[in-house]
Amino acid sequence: MAPTIAPVNTCTECPTATSVVIIGGGIIGLTAALTLAERNIPVVVLEKGRIAGEQSSRNLGWVRKTSRHAYDIPLALAADRLWAQMPERVGADVGYRQEGIMFVARNEAQMAMHEGWLKSVEHLSLDSRLLSNSEIAQRVP
Known part of the structure; x- marks a missing residue:
């Protein structure tokens, strides 16, 4: 909560x-x-x-990396680190949680888009990956 x-x-x-x-x-x-x-x-x-x-949707301070342009991801990683350090800096829980995000492809065209994005950022060593149907079912029953 x-x-x-x-x-x-x-x-x-x-x-x-x-x-x-x-x-x-x-x-x-x-x-x-x-x-x-x-x-x-x-x-x-x-x-x-x-x-x-x-x-703050108009800034690049968001921590989401998935589906972002590869040039924006270093800033998202830096923002993620700032958010993770914030409770210690201000002495209070700020509500930030590193939970993850899931995008689901509805068709082959969407799957190709996700695969293309993954390929474009593989040099960044993110923890993003494609999940099988059974892996999705385990995470979101």
């Missing part, structure tokens, strides 16, 4: 001075702000909505 994530209570007053202003309180902005704060660099995060409550 995922942990309950308490909303971040933000300050309503802007500081009179800072060294860095980050616009966007998603995973990329917050990780940058945390890194600066860990280095004692004054930082302010501005977010239009809820801190860590919006979807």
Whole structure:
């Protein structure tokens, strides 16, 4: 079960001075702000909505590697490492779990697409692989 994530209570007053202003309180902005704060660099995060409550779908901070372009995967691997380290850095469970993802081919054309992607990233030594019908049935009865 995922942990309950308490909303971040933000300050309503802007500081009179800072060294860095980050616009966007998603995973990329917050990780940058945390890194600066860990280095004692004054930082302010501005977010239009809820801190860590919006979807960061427009950045490349996602950890999914499957079906991504090979050039994007190193960034996904780096993001995965950042997420894995986050509980230690902030002293709390952030709800991140490394569970995996499964794509199922409905026909030969889709299977060929998955096989082509696997071939395009084999030099990256990912743990992605094709499963047989029985392996799928074991994981998702």
